[in-house]
Amino acid sequence: MAQKQMVTTTINGEEATFICEPRQSLLEVLREDLGLTGTKEGCSNGNCGACSVILDGVLVDSCLVLAVETEGKAVDTIEGVAGPAELHPLQQKFLEHAALQCGICTPGIIIAAKALLEKNPNPTEHDARLWLAGNLCRCTGYDKIIRAVLDAAETMGAKA
Incomplete structure (x- = not known):
């Protein structure tokens, strides 16, 4: 042992x-x-x-x-991921785009999306779909998730 x-x-x-x-x-x-x-x-x-x-x-x-x-x-x-007083832009955009449902996959997808945006702050839809391919969701479908990620990227780019 x-x-x-x-x-x-x-x-x-x-x-x-x-x-x-x-x-x-x-x-x-x-x-x-x-x-x-x-x-x-x-x-x-x-x-x-x-x-x-x-x-x-x-x-x-x-x-x-x-x-x-x-x-x-x-x-x-x-x-x-979230700051002390506000949600991370990814979290906010997931709420705005209704890109979450049961909550099992959402934390992993947000972490994966965060890793994507740290590596590639301006991803294309193809980039986001490829990067998130290892995260499975059985509830919501991926279109809302991808829209949320791309919207967050745009928001985060605007703040930079």
Whole structure:
């Protein structure tokens, strides 16, 4: 039996230390140990994107990342997207475009869209559809989601 390990990482801009077993996924630690339940568990095998987080600037499925792999790295979850007084433009545009329904996929899609806009602040519709292809939604359909992402990109570009 492997010993538990202490991990120190940065989560949503704040240093966090936790103890986990070497086999625990980042998703499991975020939800069960750290109480960050915005990251959702969908498929547990990397196919749905509901558990998407940004790890050192790279979009990843947290169900496929071992928590011990985050030692010394930065993790951004849905809880860190909004500012203290207002929603992030992506969140606001998802509301305005009715681009969410049940809420299982939405956090992962917003995180994926945030990663897209950080890499490509002016995506085309094709870029957005390709980038979000790893995030599955069974409730709303993708047109509203894509419109929300492109509108957020325009809004964020106008602020820059």
